[in-house]
Amino acid sequence: MTAIKHALQRDIFTPNDERLLSIVNVCKAGKKKKNCFLCATVTTERPVQVKVVKVKKSDKGDFYKRQVAWELRDLTEVDAKDANKENPEFDLHFEKVYKWVASSTAEKNSFISCIWKLNQRYLRKKVEFVNVSPQLLEELPKAEESVPSGENQSVAGGDEDALDDYQELNAREEQDIENMMEVCEYAISNAEAFAEKLSRELQVLDGANIQSIMASEKQVNILMQLLDEALAEVDTIEGKLSSYEEMLQSVKEQMDQISQSNRLIQLSSTNNLRLLDEINFLVNYMDLSKGHIRALQEGDLSSPKGIEACINASEALLQCMNVALRPGHDKLLAVKQQQHLFNELRDGFSRRLTNHLNNVFVHQGHDQSSSLSQHSAELTLPKHNVLHRDLLRYAKLMEWLKNTQREKYEGLTGTYVDYMTRLYEREIKDFFEVAKMKIAGTSKEGKKFATLPRKESALKQETESLHGSSGKLTGSTSSLNKLTVQGSSSRRSQSSSLLDMGNMSASDLDVADRTKFDKIFEQVLSELEPLCLAEQDFISKFFKLQQHPTQGVTQGEGCEADGTVHSRLSSGGEHRHSLSEKDMVRLMMNNIFHCIEVELNSLIALGDKMDSFHSLYMLVKMSHHVWTAENVDPASYLSTTLGNVLVTVKRNFDKCISSQIRQMEEVKISKKSKVGILPFVTGFEEFAELAETIFRNAERRGDLDKAYVKLIRAVYMNVEKVASESLKTPRDVVLMENFHHIFSTLSRLKISCLETERREAKHKYTEHLQAYVITSLGQPLEKLNHFFEGVEARVAQGVREEEVSYQLAFSKQELRKVIKEYPGKEVKKGLDNLYKKVDKHLCEEENLLQVVWHSMQDEFIRQYKHFVGLIGRCYPGSGITMDFTIQDILEYFSSIAQSH
Numbered sequence: 001m002t003a004i005k006h007a008l009q010r011d012i013f014t015p016n017d018e019r020l021l022s023i024v025n026v027c028k029a030g031k032k033k034k035n036c037f038l039c040a041t042v043t044t045e046r047p048v049q050v051k052v053v054k055v056k057k058s059d060k061g062d063f064y065k066r067q068v069a070w071e072l073r074d075l076t077e078v079d080a081k082d083a084n085k086e087n088p089e090f091d092l093h094f095e096k097v098y099k100w101v102a103s104s105t106a107e108k109n110s111f112i113s114c115i116w117k118l119n120q121r122y123l124r125k126k127v128e129f130v131n132v133s134p135q136l137l138e139e140l141p142k143a144e145e146s147v148p149s150g151e152n153q154s155v156a157g158g159d160e161d162a163l164d165d166y167q168e169l170n171a172r173e174e175q176d177i178e179n180m181m182e183v184c185e186y187a188i189s190n191a192e193a194f195a196e197k198l199s200r201e202l203q204v205l206d207g208a209n210i211q212s213i214m215a216s217e218k219q220v221n222i223l224m225q226l227l228d229e230a231l232a233e234v235d236t237i238e239g240k241l242s243s244y245e246e247m248l249q250s251v252k253e254q255m256d257q258i259s260q261s262n263r264l265i266q267l268s269s270t271n272n273l274r275l276l277d278e279i280n281f282l283v284n285y286m287d288l289s290k291g292h293i294r295a296l297q298e299g300d301l302s303s304p305k306g307i308e309a310c311i312n313a314s315e316a317l318l319q320c321m322n323v324a325l326r327p328g329h330d331k332l333l334a335v336k337q338q339q340h341l342f343n344e345l346r347d348g349f350s351r352r353l354t355n356h357l358n359n360v361f362v363h364q365g366h367d368q369s370s371s372l373s374q375h376s377a378e379l380t381l382p383k384h385n386v387l388h389r390d391l392l393r394y395a396k397l398m399e400w401l402k403n404t405q406r407e408k409y410e411g412l413t414g415t416y417v418d419y420m421t422r423l424y425e426r427e428i429k430d431f432f433e434v435a436k437m438k439i440a441g442t443s444k445e446g447k448k449f450a451t452l453p454r455k456e457s458a459l460k461q462e463t464e465s466l467h468g469s470s471g472k473l474t475g476s477t478s479s480l481n482k483l484t485v486q487g488s489s490s491r492r493s494q495s496s497s498l499l500d501m502g503n504m505s506a507s508d509l510d511v512a513d514r515t516k517f518d519k520i521f522e523q524v525l526s527e528l529e530p531l532c533l534a535e536q537d538f539i540s541k542f543f544k545l546q547q548h549p550t551q552g553v554t555q556g557e558g559c560e561a562d563g564t565v566h567s568r569l570s571s572g573g574e575h576r577h578s579l580s581e582k583d584m585v586r587l588m589m590n591n592i593f594h595c596i597e598v599e600l601n602s603l604i605a606l607g608d609k610m611d612s613f614h615s616l617y618m619l620v621k622m623s624h625h626v627w628t629a630e631n632v633d634p635a636s637y638l639s640t641t642l643g644n645v646l647v648t649v650k651r652n653f654d655k656c657i658s659s660q661i662r663q664m665e666e667v668k669i670s671k672k673s674k675v676g677i678l679p680f681v682t683g684f685e686e687f688a689e690l691a692e693t694i695f696r697n698a699e700r701r702g703d704l705d706k707a708y709v710k711l712i713r714a715v716y717m718n719v720e721k722v723a724s725e726s727l728k729t730p731r732d733v734v735l736m737e738n739f740h741h742i743f744s745t746l747s748r749l750k751i752s753c754l755e756t757e758r759r760e761a762k763h764k765y766t767e768h769l770q771a772y773v774i775t776s777l778g779q780p781l782e783k784l785n786h787f788f789e790g791v792e793a794r795v796a797q798g799v800r801e802e803e804v805s806y807q808l809a810f811s812k813q814e815l816r817k818v819i820k821e822y823p824g825k826e827v828k829k830g831l832d833n834l835y836k837k838v839d840k841h842l843c844e845e846e847n848l849l850q851v852v853w854h855s856m857q858d859e860f861i862r863q864y865k866h867f868v869g870l871i872g873r874c875y876p877g878s879g880i881t882m883d884f885t886i887q888d889i890l891e892y893f894s895s896i897a898q899s900h
Helices: 002-016 106-122 140-147 149-155 158-165 171-183 191-213 217-285 288-297 304-321 332-367 385-392 393-402 406-440 446-452 456-468 478-482 489-502 509-544 554-560 563-568 573-576 581-592 594-610 612-634 637-666 681-692 701-724 731-749 752-777 782-796 801-806 812-820 824-841 849-874 888-899
Strands: 018-028 034-042 052-056 064-071 076-078 090-093 097-102 127-130
Touching: 002 018, 002 052, 002 064, 018 752, 034 106, 052 106, 064 752, 076 106, 090 489, 127 217, 171 681, 191 217, 217 637, 288 332, 304 332, 332 393, 332 406, 385 509, 393 406, 393 509, 406 509, 406 581, 406 594, 446 489, 509 581, 509 594, 509 612, 509 637, 509 681, 563 812, 563 824, 581 594, 581 637, 594 637, 612 637, 637 681, 637 701, 681 701, 701 752, 731 801, 752 824, 752 849, 782 801, 782 812, 782 849, 801 849, 824 849, 824 888, 849 888
Parallel strands: 076 127
Antiparallel strands: 018 034, 018 097, 034 052, 052 064, 076 090, 090 097
């Protein structure tokens, strides 16, 4: 252990100016035995720092490295575990508890004793030593004796105190000693003689000093006499100073009186200045000119100059009323009188202003000169720009009224909403009546549409009945009459009546009529949009309602019923104050234009009732206007209302698609005639052509794509169903023709979302074309077909091809008999009959006869080559050949096609 201690001192602590006092070999308790050393050290320089250092042997070599160091002043407790028994475990409590196990109890005790001594010597800190034997905690003097001699200077500290008393000689003292030693050269060799000489010289010097003192006694007496004279002179001077002080005291009292008078004069002047300042303040800020008072009491609210004078006077009055009075001003009688005057002026002017604006609102609501009859030809709404311009002159007065008389301000708000609601309701209803008449025309049926009930339930029932009456994809085409709807007699009679109702002027509702409806609907939206935006902008400016975003109102609050809106506008002030300004604008707009959404829904129901395809036009137009309104102001009344109506339009569009799908499912085919192209297939073509025209560059293209997918899936499913039910036309022909038509339509229109369905249609068309060709060609050479099927079956069973001719049923003689039954003339006759049959199966609209005939030619030649190959392999050298060649086949097919 001594060698390790010296090595640690040399390698670790000496370079850091530290001295190692105690060491103990330890390992952590409860873990793997990884030994290390705990060292107690002190620094060699002052102030002395005492540390506990953890040293560990390096894993890469035999040298030691310093790992962790703790200051002894951070130690709070030392726990030796057991004071009576030998136990190598102990704990040190620093910022946390470190548990150690020493290699021996003796090393542990020695280390704890050293810690105790260092604590007593340097820190004087009360560290708790728990479970430590009393013999280890010795007193400090004993501890100093127990420290090794080499460490005594650091631990005991006695020599350090002695060193503090030693002082070095300065340069003069050194020089004096050197001079003395030069005079007495023998001082070094004979110290006693040197000391005797110094003693004699000291005695001589003392005698000289005594004589000098005795000689100066006379001079001391003279000095004392002079001092007595000086004291007498001082007394004289003090008497004179006392008399002077008495004279100055009277002067001081007079000056104090003068100073007090000056101070009172200054205070009076300051108070006068302050009083003047207060008076100026009250006069400047609480004085209203006579001109302003006259304007408030008698100002003309009809002329621009009078309005301007009233605005200036109201602003001056508000400034006087809002002045921040200083403490005590409100107790002055003049101030109270002036405030009373201001209140009377405010109340009187607010009454005049309220009455005048009420008259303006009432006059505008009852005496509106513009009539819709003047605008019926071009279908436009009356503009209120002049009214807005005239009323905006009062905007500042409304702001003044809002800040001073909130109740009157809110009363004016309610009055404006009431009268403008009546005005706009009358104009908007007349406007929509004209729009309905233009859409429906002047016929009786048009008048019936124009007076369409506005109840949503009736609209829903009528719309559904119209949709249910159609037998084809569209509810407005004349081809509906071609369909045969089978069912009970009651349902048939009901359907016929609905069909008549749904097909009113069906021949007239063509593309031109739809375009006319589209233009009228666009005109309606284009007229409503600037009207709502102008009114909302006017309300915001006139009533000084800033449309800043708010967080406290949910979307549901903005969609309240009209009655609720009106009640909230006309309710108490406490509830209105809880609404933000943005909410006030929305509530006022909802009340004024409450009929817009109802009228739009009525117009939409009319258009949907006349032609279900109108929902496509309305969806595109409404989506565009909603998008435009949201870009202008997402929270505006127009954006919210059009968004609600867009939901209705989208619902009608979805209902239209669902109705088309339901009509597909209800289609029944005639059992006595061939099927051809199904009505809903051509209907889908018409729908897609129309939709692509309408939705070109539209914002809601995604809705159309979803509808396309639903419709095409329904078309595919119902084509399969009708083909399975067909008795007159083969199933493959129905599928081939209809999927070919669908493939041609999708290829021509190039609808990107239906690319997968286009490829599927092509696959199904090709598949059923091949199936129909194979099925049809099995009949002209039926016996030859059966013969070679038997040959292939024998080969498949393991019979070698060249041995098939030895089978009795498939001998050469049997083959010749079968071939003789199919001479060239018979084959041509069979093909001619096949052509006629195919011609009966196929419809003229799709024009697939030549395509099918060419496919049959290729299939027939393929079969012919297959038969020839089997003859060559199974009957080699027999010389058996068919009665016709490939060239003959080509000639047969060509001549048959030309003859028909």
